[in-house]
Amino acid sequence: MLVLASASPRRKELLSLLVKEFEVLPADIDETPMYQENAEDYVVRMAIEKASAAALKYRQQADFDMSATFIASDTSVVIDGRILGKPASLEDSLSMLRLLSGRSHKVITSLCFSNLQHEHIATKLVVSDVLFRKISNVEIEQYWKTGEPQDKAGSYAVQGLGAIFVRSISGSYSAVVGLPLYETAQLLAQFGIHSLEEMSHE
Numbered sequence: 001m002l003v004l005a006s007a008s009p010r011r012k013e014l015l016s017l018l019v020k021e022f023e024v025l026p027a028d029i030d031e032t033p034m035y036q037e038n039a040e041d042y043v044v045r046m047a048i049e050k051a052s053a054a055a056l057k058y059r060q061q062a063d064f065d066m067s068a069t070f071i072a073s074d075t076s077v078v079i080d081g082r083i084l085g086k087p088a089s090l091e092d093s094l095s096m097l098r099l100l101s102g103r104s105h106k107v108i109t110s111l112c113f114s115n116l117q118h119e120h121i122a123t124k125l126v127v128s129d130v131l132f133r134k135i136s137n138v139e140i141e142q143y144w145k146t147g148e149p150q151d152k153a154g155s156y157a158v159q160g161l162g163a164i165f166v167r168s169i170s171g172s173y174s175a176v177v178g179l180p181l182y183e184t185a186q187l188l189a190q191f192g193i194h195s196l197e198e199m200s201h202e
Contacts (some may be wrong), residue, residue, distance in 0.1 A: 001022075001023065001067065001068040001069070001128040002019055002021070002022040002023070002067040002068070002069050002070075002071065002188075002193060003022065003023045003024075003025050003054055003055075003058055003068055003069070003070045003071070004023070004024050004025070004071055004072075005025060005026065005027040005050045005051050005053065005054030005070055005071065005072040006024070006026060006027070006050070006072065006073065007024070007026035008023075008090050008178055010159060010177050010178045010179070010180045011073060011179045012024060014174055014177065014178065014179040014181060014184075015047055015098050015179060015184065017115050017181065018181065018184060018185055018188060018195040019188065019193065019195060022071075023051075024053045025054045025057055025058055026054075026080060027049075027051070027053035027057065027072065027150075028053065029046070029050055029053050030048045031046060031085070033083055038118060039076055039078040039081070039106075039108050040052055040102040040105070040108060040125060040127075041198045042076065042083060043076050043108050043109065043110040044074075044112075044123055044125060044177040045137070046074035046110065047069070047072045047073055047074045047110040047111060047112035047123065048068075048072070048114075048121065049069070049201055050072035050074065050112070051070045051072035051112045051114040051118070051121070051157070052114065052118050053180070054072065055070050055114060055116055055118055058070070058116070059116065061147075064116075065176060066115075066116055068115075068116075068118070068184070069113060069114070069115060069191050069193065070112075070113070070114045070115075070116070070118050071111070071112070071184070071187075072111075072112045072114075072177050073110060073111050073112070073180075074109070074110050075107060075108070075109040075110075075153055075175070075176075075178050075180060076107070076108050076109075076153055077096075077100075077105060077106075077107055077153045077154025078105060078106045078107075078108055079099055079100060079103065079105040079106070079175065080099075083169075083200075084096050084099075084100075084153060085153060085156040086150070086152060086153055086155070087149060088094075088147070090141065090157070093140060093143075093144050093149050093150075093155040094137065094140050094141070096154055096155040097135055097140045097143075097149075097155055097156065097162050097165075098135075098137075098140070100132045100135075100154065100156075100165075101133075101134050101135040101165075102132060102133065102134040102135075102174045103131075103132060104129055104130065104131045104132075105129070105130055105132070105154070106117050106127055106129055106130075107128045107129075107154075107171075107175065107176045108125065108126070108127050108128075109125075109128075109172075109175040109178065109179075109180055109185050110123060110125050110126075111123060111124045111125075111126070111179070111180060111184060111187065112154050113187045113188075113190070114192055115116075115191075120191075122185065122187055122190060122191070124180070124183040124186070126171065126175040126180040126183055127171060128157070128169060128170065128171025128172050128173075128175055128176050129169070129170040129171055130158070130166060130168075130169050130170075130176060131166070131167045131169075131170075132165050132166060132167065133165060133166075133167050135165055139165075141160070142202055143156075143161065146161055148160050148161055148162060149162065157179045158176045159175070159177045
């Protein structure tokens with residue numbers, strides 16, 4: 001049994017490319033960065049805490065599987081050492097996208113696999129560089145009205161309309177979307193779970 005500790009439809013869609021069956025069990029945790037916590041440590045901590053919270057929630061089910069494996073991921077947009085979360089308002093979105101406009105920023109995605117007891121934990125960290133073109137205030141306001149940036153870190157979705165702002169990506173596209181497929185397949189194998197690609201060669 002594989003359990004995805006996320007409500008993100010993007011992560012669910014990406015994971016479904018690798019495995020046929022898994023359960024979705026969103027984890028509700030405090031996502032506030034600690035004082036002076038750097039971005040890499042923050043996203044790794046978030047993924048570990050999500051996996052742990054999902055395991056705790058899963059154990060409360062009457063028919064839980066002792067051999068279940070939990071997968072969690074966290075993605076942060078980082079520029080000038082600052083972690084950009086999800087915008088709470090148009091003003092937030094304007095502030096974030098003005099900061100990203102015409103510049104390169106990092107998208108840091110962590111991945112955590114854990115067993116039910118949280119005794120066997122494996123993590124991976126993927127850093128990608130994303131370069132934006134110049135964006136006007138009018139474009140930002142129109143983009144906000146689409147509703148797309150409102151629940152996205154950094155106030156944009158690279159897999160959606162936000163792609164019109166992206167000049168280039170250096171690194172893992174799937175990690176920028178929310179789940180690094182290469183690293184996920186590696187950890188699936190490490191935990192004894194075969195991906196669809198592996199099964200197609202059996």
